[in-house]
Amino acid sequence: MYDFDEIIDRHGTGTEKYADLQMMFGTQDVLPLWVADMDFKTPDFVYEAIRKRMEHPILSYTSIPDDYFPTISSWMEWLHGWKVDPGDIRYMPGLVKAQAFVLNYFLQKGDRIIIQPPVYHRFAQIPRTNGFETVSNPLLRIEDEDGFLDHYEMNFDELENLIDDSTKLLILCNPHNPSGRAWDRATLERLAEIVTRHNLLVLSDEINAETVFYGKRHIPFASVSPEAAACTITMMAPSKTFNIAGIVSSYIVIQNPALRDKFFQWLDENSFDLPSIFAIEATMACYKKGAAWRDEVLRYIEGNIDYVDGRIRAELPRIRGVRPQASPTIWLDCTKLGYTQPELMHNLLYEAKVAFNDGTQFGPEGAGYLRMNIAGPRSVLGEAIDLLKASGKF
């Protein structure tokens, strides 16, 4: 049993959630529930593995151990039912960098990229930074019986309309950040059919694949059909589930040799695929010893979803949170409050004194929304709701 109720002081550790408050929000006098990491302890087995390696007096050049890729592939087969040859996996120093590598390697200037906002802001920013054009195919807002956002669906008709000869790649967020939707098989199959017919590559960001709630199983996009496997580059990591983002350990999966071989050679020749000693140790510890811890943390977060959703429905009826199927954040629909986005953020930061992500960080389609991180002690989430309530603005 782990104590997820424990409040851990992260000040003085460079924690982004605190250190970047001023830069992101212009104030530090707020309860920070924004960056998508956990306020729970990184599990013991990760520390034990790193400590054990630290006992050796030399921390120099280290080859990837023979069981590193097989360990990742066994974990994926066990957890997602997805069979991947260990040779189809390469280490990546984070998903954001992996995205930049893929775009720069596979695309030419002038090629267009489709994204489906509201979505993780890097899907727009990395292409922009690297001189590629993105085209938005906004998700469809499906309402519940009270007129709040219930869930998003992909707009396939518009997707077909948007694709032209210069469209080369679609970036998929599976599961979807910020709404927490775990895309179902029918959606992924239909997407696979469309991208295959138009000869598009799919870069599938599956960083939240392991943080799936209520016994649901994550469906890797590449697993839905041989055609999907042939056009997909998948990015995954243990970083979100086991709270080890600071270690920088991710990986990429490519099953089609025509996409894989030269790209892997390019990664190798540039040393982009070389993990640090600690990345190796941490990933292996998570995937060999982490199943029970993962189970416990997911149950605790499910309790947080019930708690936050229950309190919002009972005490803040003018807003509503989308219950996530995956990823420990709640996408708050504040559209009924009638505020402009600057007013919404002002009321959040200066009246309630809480920091959630600004919905428009995920694209203009996020106007009227906030993203609340719920991967922390329940008492802190309760404090955030108390503050929203006391402000009288929500």
Ligand SMILES: Cc1ncc(COP(=O)(O)O)c(C=O)c1O
């Ligand atoms: C969907 C998504 N992809 C990627 C990242 C960042 O990945 P990394 O830290 O591995 O670069 C995040 C972080 O919040 C995310 O939400």
